[in-house]
Amino acid sequence: MDADNLVRMANRIGDFFAAQPDREEALAGIAEHLKKFWAPRMRADFLAALDADAPALHPLVREAVTAHRAQLAPVARVQG
Numbered sequence: 753m754d755a756d757n758l759v760r761m762a763n764r765i766g767d768f769f770a771a772q773p774d775r776e777e778a779l780a781g782i783a784e785h786l787k788k789f790w791a792p793r794m795r796a797d798f799l800a801a802l803d804a805d806a807p808a809l810h811p812l813v814r815e816a817v818t819a820h821r822a823q824l825a826p827v828a829r830v831q832g
Contacts, residue, residue, distance in 0.1 A: 753794055755801035759809055762786070762798060766810030782813055783820035792826035799825065 765785055769778040786795060802809065802817055817824060 753797050755797060755804075758794060758798045758801060762813045763808070763810040766813035766816075769816075770810075770812050778812060779816040779819055782816035783823055786817070786824055795824050796826045 765782055769781045769785075772778040772781065786798070790798070799817070799821070802814065
C-alpha cells in the first residue's frame, strides 16, 4: 500500500485518539487499533515509512508506534 495513504490513515486515527484525556490510553489505543484493523503487510509498510522518517506523521501516532513497535511488527513466518 502507498506510504502516503498509510500515513494519512494513521493521522486520522491519531486525530481521533488525541481527544482522549489520558495520553497513555491514547497511545495504547492507537497501537491496538493498528494491530487489530491493519493487515500485517500494511503495518510492515507503515513501519518502513516511519523508519524513512515519514514527514507528515501525527506526533501522537509516531510516539504510539515507537512505544508499541514490538506489538505492531508483523510476525515472520517460518517456511518448512
